[in-house]
Structure formats: C-alpha cells, structure tokens
Amino acid sequence: MGYIEQTQYLRVFIAQLRKKIEANPNHPIFIKTESGIGYRFITVKNN
Numbered sequence: 001m002g003y004i005e006q007t008q009y010l011r012v013f014i015a016q017l018r019k020k021i022e023a024n025p026n027h028p029i030f031i032k033t034e035s036g037i038g039y040r041f042i043t044v045k046n047n
Helices: 008-021
Strands: 030-034 037-042
Touching: 008 030
Parallel strands: none
Antiparallel strands: 030 037
16 A cells, blocks of 8 residues: 555645744645645745
8 A cells, every 4th residue: 555545644744834834824825735736835035
C-alpha cells in the first residue's frame, strides 16, 4: 500500500503549516492550492 491514495495526510500537514506561517490561514498568502496540481509556495518580494 502506497501513500498515493492517502492525500488526507498532506492536507493535514499543509493546514498545520499554514497555521504556523500565515497571518490568516483561512485566506493564505504563502501556500496556495492549485486545483488538480497540488500546492505552490508563493514568495513575497520586498522592494
């Protein structure tokens, strides 16, 4: 049995990570969900 079918682990991990790094985890800025692809980490540039 592989982990390919157990996507709930990844969802829980991303939710915990968002709670740690996002100001508002319900409206994430840094970790975006890409439908059908996965997750993307967004960097914010300070000028």
